[in-house]
Amino acid sequence: MQIQQLSSYFERIERTSLRNEITSLLSDLFSRASADEIDKICYLTMGRLAPPYVGINFNIADKTMMKMIAFAYGVKEEEVKRAFSQKGDLGEVAEFYARKKHTKKGPSLSIKEVYSSLYELATTSGTGSQDTKIKKISSLMKRLDPLSVRFVTRIPVGKLRLGFSDMTILDSLSWMVKRDKSFRKPLEHAYNISSDIGKIASVCKKKGEKGIRTMGIEVGIPIRTAAAERLPSAAAIVKKLGTCAAEPKYDGFRVQIHIDSRKKIERGGLPLFPGETSSTRVRIYSRNLENTTLMFPEIVRAAQHLPGKKIVIEGEAIAFNPETEEFLPFQETAQRKRKYGIDQKAKDLPLKVFLFDLLYLDGTSYIDTPYSQRRKKLETLMNHSDQDTLLLATKQIFQDAKSLESFFQVTVAQGLEGIMVKKLDAPYQAGSRNFNWVKLKREEKGELEDTIDCVVLGYYYGRGKRASFGIGAFLAGVYNKEKDVFQTIAKIGTGLSDEEWKKMKNLCDERKVSQKPARVEVKKELTPHVWVYPERVVVIRADEITRSPVHTAGAKEEKAGLALRFPRLMGYREDKSPEDATTLSEIKSLYAHQTQAKVRA
Numbered sequence: 001m002q003i004q005q006l007s008s009y010f011e012r013i014e015r016t017s018l019r020n021e022i023t024s025l026l027s028d029l030f031s032r033a034s035a036d037e038i039d040k041i042c043y044l045t046m047g048r049l050a051p052p053y054v055g056i057n058f059n060i061a062d063k064t065m066m067k068m069i070a071f072a073y074g075v076k077e078e079e080v081k082r083a084f085s086q087k088g089d090l091g092e093v094a095e096f097y098a099r100k101k102h103t104k105k106g107p108s109l110s111i112k113e114v115y116s117s118l119y120e121l122a123t124t125s126g127t128g129s130q131d132t133k134i135k136k137i138s139s140l141m142k143r144l145d146p147l148s149v150r151f152v153t154r155i156p157v158g159k160l161r162l163g164f165s166d167m168t169i170l171d172s173l174s175w176m177v178k179r180d181k182s183f184r185k186p187l188e189h190a191y192n193i194s195s196d197i198g199k200i201a202s203v204c205k206k207k208g209e210k211g212i213r214t215m216g217i218e219v220g221i222p223i224r225t226a227a228a229e230r231l232p233s234a235a236a237i238v239k240k241l242g243t244c245a246a247e248p249k250y251d252g253f254r255v256q257i258h259i260d261s262r263k264k265i266e267r268g269g270l271p272l273f274p275g276e277t278s279s280t281r282v283r284i285y286s287r288n289l290e291n292t293t294l295m296f297p298e299i300v301r302a303a304q305h306l307p308g309k310k311i312v313i314e315g316e317a318i319a320f321n322p323e324t325e326e327f328l329p330f331q332e333t334a335q336r337k338r339k340y341g342i343d344q345k346a347k348d349l350p351l352k353v354f355l356f357d358l359l360y361l362d363g364t365s366y367i368d369t370p371y372s373q374r375r376k377k378l379e380t381l382m383n384h385s386d387q388d389t390l391l392l393a394t395k396q397i398f399q400d401a402k403s404l405e406s407f408f409q410v411t412v413a414q415g416l417e418g419i420m421v422k423k424l425d426a427p428y429q430a431g432s433r434n435f436n437w438v439k440l441k442r443e444e445k446g447e448l449e450d451t452i453d454c455v456v457l458g459y460y461y462g463r464g465k466r467a468s469f470g471i472g473a474f475l476a477g478v479y480n481k482e483k484d485v486f487q488t489i490a491k492i493g494t495g496l497s498d499e500e501w502k503k504m505k506n507l508c509d510e511r512k513v514s515q516k517p518a519r520v521e522v523k524k525e526l527t528p529h530v531w532v533y534p535e536r537v538v539v540i541r542a543d544e545i546t547r548s549p550v551h552t553a554g555a556k557e558e559k560a561g562l563a564l565r566f567p568r569l570m571g572y573r574e575d576k577s578p579e580d581a582t583t584l585s586e587i588k589s590l591y592a593h594q595t596q597a598k599v600r601a
Contacts, residue, residue: 001109002032006041007435010200013162014459017518019484022164024198035205039198040115042169047160049119053222053289057124058156064130065090065137065157072138074099088514094153098146109143111190117153160532163518165579166197167484173204183209190215191430192224193367195289198520210409217365219260222285224431228420228439230586232593234405237438238398241423245371246404247393249418249439250354251330252318253337253575254287255296257353259303259311286337295337298346299353302389307379312360313351314599315393328351331571354393355382356420359428367428373434374428397424408440417441433481433583450590452564453573453581454478455486456536457520458528459508462501469498471505475528476540476567478553480584486534487521487552487561487584490542495568504569508532521552537573537581542566545591554584562587 001528010031012282013022024047033041045047050056060068066084070077081094104589117140124132137156141149154160170191174183191200196465203211217223231237237244239537262279282300284293287458292299299317328349336349358378360369366374375395382392396423398404408419418441426436454476462472473493477486496504511533520534548563555561572581 001037001111003039003111003114003148003152004030004108004145005584006044006111007145007151009394010151010160010162011147013164017163017516019164019518022176022518023168023171024160026169027175028362030172030176030201030205033205035202037111037199038205039202040111040341042198042201044111044115044155045160045162045169046166046197047155047158047162049122051198051289053195053285053291055291056119056122058155058158060121060133062090062157064133065153066093068134069094069097069141069153071134072141073101085480087209087514089154090157090159091150091154094141095146097151098141098144101591108145108148110254114140114144114148114152118152121156135578143584155396159513160515161517165223165484165519166191169197169201173201177204177209180513183212189401192429193217195222195224217312217360217367218364219312219360220281220283222256222283222289223312223359223367224289225254225256225287225314226429226431226437227433227435227580228430229433229435230582230589231438231440232589232596233401234408234440235401236593237421237440238401238404240435241421241438243397243399243424244404244421245375245397246334246407246419246421246426247265247356247395248354248414248416249420249441250318250327250349250393251331251417252316253330254314255292255299255317255353256285256312256314257299257303258283258285259306259308259313261309270447287575288549292337294352295342296346297342298351298389302353305387306381306390308362309358311361311381312358313355313378313381314357314359315323315355317351320351321351334574337574343393350448350559352388353388355390356395357428367430369427370425371422371428372424403479410444416479451570452478452489452540452542452587453537453576454490454540455534455578455581456508456511456532456538457486457488457517457522458531459530460491463523466501469501469505471501471508474504474508474532475522475526476538477522477534478584478587479579480521480553480583481579482584483521484523485519486578487554488523488526489551489553489562489587490540490564491526492540492567492569494566495541495570507536511535521548523552534578537576537578539570540564540567540575541570543569544596545587554588556557562591 008024013025016022030038067077080093084090087093102440109339121133122138144152170184170187173187176183177183185201191195192506194215231240282303284296284299286292298597319328321328336351338345358374396407411419419441421438423436429436457475457477459471461476462469466472473491475488476490476492477488480487513531513533516531517533540563544565545563547560549560551561551563553562
């Protein structure tokens with residue numbers, strides 16, 4: 001397939017906000033793609049070159065892309081800057097010059113040729129790499145038609161943003177195979193254990209249904225993490241789950257640890273890092289599938305001493321003060337996620353990892369095994385491990401709400417944020433948020449004492465003093481998992497200092513788009529001055545949840561939605577993807593509990 005054909009599909013997708021229409025267009029695109037290019041098409045539609053855990057990043061800023069456009073079309077950089085300030089889209093700027101200069105010669109490039117050129121661009125490094133990159137992208141632009149220039153230019157600066165998620169791609173693949181969504185569930189299961197949308201598409205194209213259904217866990221390839229729903233009280237949890245297990249909820253960050261200690265690594269095993277030996281190998285992945293191995297040397301060392309040749313385990317890492325023997329808050333733990341000064345920070349802020357699940361051990365997958373059995377196998381594994389970095393999370397079994405509530409209160413008194421309660425007979429459902437796991441966090445007297453993780457959707461221009469900042473409030477939403485959309489729940493104009501407002505504006509401008517993203521539901525009364533692509537997760541605290549006629553979270557037809565009363569910004573969650581934000585079902589649960597508490601009062 002030629003890049004010109006792919007760009008034509010991109011243009012049609014960009015023009016619609018209807019998910020069914022996008023699904024149909026992608027299904028048609030995938031049907032026309034060959035088996036050896038469909039994976040590359042999937043990556044490019046998501047604006048990248050590989051799955052997130054591979055870590056291939058362009059690291060090209062808008063200013064650098066302006067230089068590239070100027071060099072490609074023989075115009076002054078200042079002229080490109082002026083065009084960008086008018087259009088606000090580097091893709092459209094590049095397309096304008098491509099049409100004006102008529103530089104394209106010869107036949108249209110294939111998708112594989114363009115992918116290869118972009119891959120070379122992303123992996124070029126070392127002395128003089130910026131000049132080399134400018135020449136590479138300029139050469140590519142000159143060989144593209146103007147429409148393709150628009151979309152290809154957006155990819156290196158991370159602004160393709162066609163308005164759909166990987167879940168839409170899975171729907172489209174199902175339509176490609178079955179002409180309906182009936183194959184979505186097997187596709188989603190395969191994706192959840194491989195985290196590679198391109199691989200799923202390739203297997204689907206080459207091996208069909210059988211290939212997808214036989215896909216299994218590979219050590220070194222991250223599994224999409226399971227997530228918890230929220231219920232408002234111990235009583236509600238016991239009513240929902242019955243006899244259950246509970247563990248402390250540590251206020252740290254999720255780590256999925258892959259260990260492969262075989263002498264000879266088979267194809268598909270863990271790749272070597274520079275300077276790494278061929279002995280025991282470890283990979284550590286974050287909640288959003290980022291490879292964070294090099295950031296945590298003490299976890300790597302500890303993992304190398306676990307018994308077993310091939311292991312996948314999950315836990316929560318939290319910073320620990322060895323002098324006071326106290327756990328530190330998330331803001332301090334988050335300082336460990338860095339690229340420089342790692343060894344010194346590891347000494348200043350050592351980590352403890354509390355392991356709570358076993359997903360794979362020596363050739364056996366445990367994700368379909370009940371929690372109670374996974375936990376026993378994990379306990380056996382840890383019984384043979386004598387160390388103080390990787391620890392087994394505390395677990396107790398409860399049959400009644402009173403004892404579960406007591407455990408919760410003790411945990412909160414220790415400075416932790418609550419408890420995680422688990423259904424004893426439930427499998428590990430990768431990539432899913434459901435009531436197999438339920439979190440109970442600090443709440444009192446029916447007021448909203450817990451924080452809400454929201455996604456930034458847009459911002460409004462400031463007035464008075466804030467006029468100089470260019471921002472006076474921002475629009476935030478929660479994730480409606482059933483509809484795969486983000487719905488508004490708060491317009492936030494408090495809780496930020498002058499410097500924080502400037503920071504918020506910069507963060508928003510990095511993600512601003514010219515029109516409403518397809519996955520955002522907002523009423524016209526709240527239309528922001530600037531739309532922001534839903535990527536940034538922020539932590540919001542509010543007094544309570546109320547009904548609102550202007551917000552879309554939970555709104556049906558003419559009925560009012562849900563909103564946060566007196567919302568204020570508390571911080572950012574760099575470790576969370578937008579789909580990891582608080583869900584609409586969680587908000588509904590909190591609202592129901594709040595309402596019941598007021599009635600009792």
